[in-house]
Amino acid sequence: MAGKIKEIQQDQYQQEVLDKKLAVLDFYSTECPPCEALAAKYEDLSYLYGDDIAFTKIFRQGNKELAAKLDVSGSPTVLFYKDGEVVGDKLSGGILRSDLMRNLDALLSEEKVKEIHGKITPKETEADVVILGGGPAGLTAGVYLAQAHVKTILVDTALPGGYVATTHQVSNYPGFIEPQPGYMLSHYMSEQAKANGVDFRAAVEVNKVDLDKKTVTIDGVETIKAKKVVIATGSRPRPLGVAGEQEYRGNGISYCATCDAKYFQDKEVVVVGGGNSAIEEALFISKFASKITIVHQFDELQANKVAQAKAKADPKIEFKLSHEPREFKKYGNMDMGVVVEDLKSGEKSEIRTNGIFVFVGFIPNLGSFEQKMNLDQWGYLDTDANMQTSIKDVYAVGDIRTKAYRQITTAVADGTIAAITISKDFA
Numbered sequence: 001m002a003g004k005i006k007e008i009q010q011d012q013y014q015q016e017v018l019d020k021k022l023a024v025l026d027f028y029s030t031e032c033p034p035c036e037a038l039a040a041k042y043e044d045l046s047y048l049y050g051d052d053i054a055f056t057k058i059f060r061q062g063n064k065e066l067a068a069k070l071d072v073s074g075s076p077t078v079l080f081y082k083d084g085e086v087v088g089d090k091l092s093g094g095i096l097r098s099d100l101m102r103n104l105d106a107l108l109s110e111e112k113v114k115e116i117h118g119k120i121t122p123k124e125t126e127a128d129v130v131i132l133g134g135g136p137a138g139l140t141a142g143v144y145l146a147q148a149h150v151k152t153i154l155v156d157t158a159l160p161g162g163y164v165a166t167t168h169q170v171s172n173y174p175g176f177i178e179p180q181p182g183y184m185l186s187h188y189m190s191e192q193a194k195a196n197g198v199d200f201r202a203a204v205e206v207n208k209v210d211l212d213k214k215t216v217t218i219d220g221v222e223t224i225k226a227k228k229v230v231i232a233t234g235s236r237p238r239p240l241g242v243a244g245e246q247e248y249r250g251n252g253i254s255y256c257a258t259c260d261a262k263y264f265q266d267k268e269v270v271v272v273g274g275g276n277s278a279i280e281e282a283l284f285i286s287k288f289a290s291k292i293t294i295v296h297q298f299d300e301l302q303a304n305k306v307a308q309a310k311a312k313a314d315p316k317i318e319f320k321l322s323h324e325p326r327e328f329k330k331y332g333n334m335d336m337g338v339v340v341e342d343l344k345s346g347e348k349s350e351i352r353t354n355g356i357f358v359f360v361g362f363i364p365n366l367g368s369f370e371q372k373m374n375l376d377q378w379g380y381l382d383t384d385a386n387m388q389t390s391i392k393d394v395y396a397v398g399d400i401r402t403k404a405y406r407q408i409t410t411a412v413a414d415g416t417i418a419a420i421t422i423s424k425d426f427a
């Protein structure tokens with residue numbers, strides 16, 4: 001068994017977990033990417049904490065009765081025990097090392113925690129290329145680099161897959177006749193990268209990225225030192241900060257008309273926003289939907305005059321100007337509500353609709369980079385035709401870079417171009 005971890009069966013639960021003073025139990029499955037992401041962290045921590053806390057793991061599907069008894073329905077799930085009682089957080093999904101450590105520390109005395117933390121030794125790993133971000137752009141770069149025998153480590157703050165993993169259905173990625181569930185498409189992409197030899201660091205905390213030195217420090221312990229960096233961290237929709245927004249994101253609320261408008265044939269939708277993208281996307285949605293209500297905070301639209309004129313001439317489009325959304329509600333499949341406030345009267349009302357599109361802009365995920373790179377006016381990274389940024393040997397691919405169209409196909413194209421360019425330097 002790797003590390004100081006004991007694999008148990010449910011009939012050993014009493015003896016190996018409940019009868020121990022302190023214990024931790026990991027319910028795992030095979031062919032489970034988040035379980036793989038956890039395995040290295042769990043093993044590493046077992047060396048540090050394993051003399052004081054019993055580290056155990058159990059195959060969930062082979063021990064269904066115990067899993068059901070403990071209300072464990074997904075893998076991985078990690079439970080912490082003190083004197084035979086479950087304590088602390090029930091961790092699942094993309095589990096961070098810091099979450100594990102916080103719960104392990106909570107089982108121990110202050111002195112013990114100090115002693116254990118004192119034993120943590122920083123680790124340095126060398127690679128030719130480090131990729132930040134495991135969406136379609138980063139994964140494609142990884143596939144090409146690994147196939148060119150370029151030693152590549154891919155770092156993601158979440159589980160690999162990027163936006164595709166959370167997209168309900170993808171119908172415009174070539175090679176599939178039927179629409180693909182986004183999580184399956186992203187699964188194929190990350191498994192392909194892994195099979196070709198890309199080394200993953202998934203669900204990690206990125207502490208520091210030094211683009212001049214080409215170093216990336218993760219989880220406070222490992223510094224990856226590379227010769228080149230590929231930034232593929234994507235962008236995220238600008239949040240409205242409205243109740244229900246997080247909950248129904250991708251499940252009633254969409255941020256991509258190209259991707260989702262087709263599901264609203266002869267249906268009614270609400271579009272939030274009044275700038276260029278909102279109005280242009282509303283015009284695109286109008287090819288499908290029977291009615292579009294545009295909710296915009298100002299008296300006038302901000303979009304260019306041509307788009308405004310087209311929208312105003314479109315009989316399917318109605319406007320609720322000087323209104324802001326206050327809450328999103330879901331009543332059932334394709335049955336949504338938007339509570340809006342009239343900013344002039346303060347009166348609130350609800351618009352019932354089949355779907356909601358929010359177009360109030362995206363924010364590029366540039367957070368962890370210390371060095372200044374050339375950006376466009378919207379804050380996206382400028383690159384040359386080979387995806388090289390203004391810093392030598394630093395490339396940017398996918399949604400993070402300046403481009404007209406942000407799609408999976410354009411992200412994989414960027415990843416391809418950067419990787420082929422880079423691999424020539426390692427030939």
Ligand SMILES: Cc1cc2nc3c(=O)[nH]c(=O)nc-3n(C[C@H](O)[C@H](O)[C@H](O)COP(=O)(O)OP(=O)(O)OC[C@H]3O[C@@H](n4cnc5c(N)ncnc54)[C@H](O)[C@@H]3O)c2cc1C
Binds near residue numbers: 254256258367400406
């Ligand atoms: C709701 C929605 C639906 C969509 N549907 C479609 C569709 O049907 N078809 C289509 O072609 N396109 C669709 N798109 C667009 C498409 O998903 C994106 O263009 C594409 O995913 C961009 O890929 P990417 O690799 O650049 O970034 P992303 O997919 O955003 O991946 C970025 C990755 O970087 C990671 N990351 C972020 N910050 C850091 C950091 N500091 N360090 C390390 N990792 C980090 C993230 O966890 C993520 O895994 C959709 C977009 C949205 C928002």
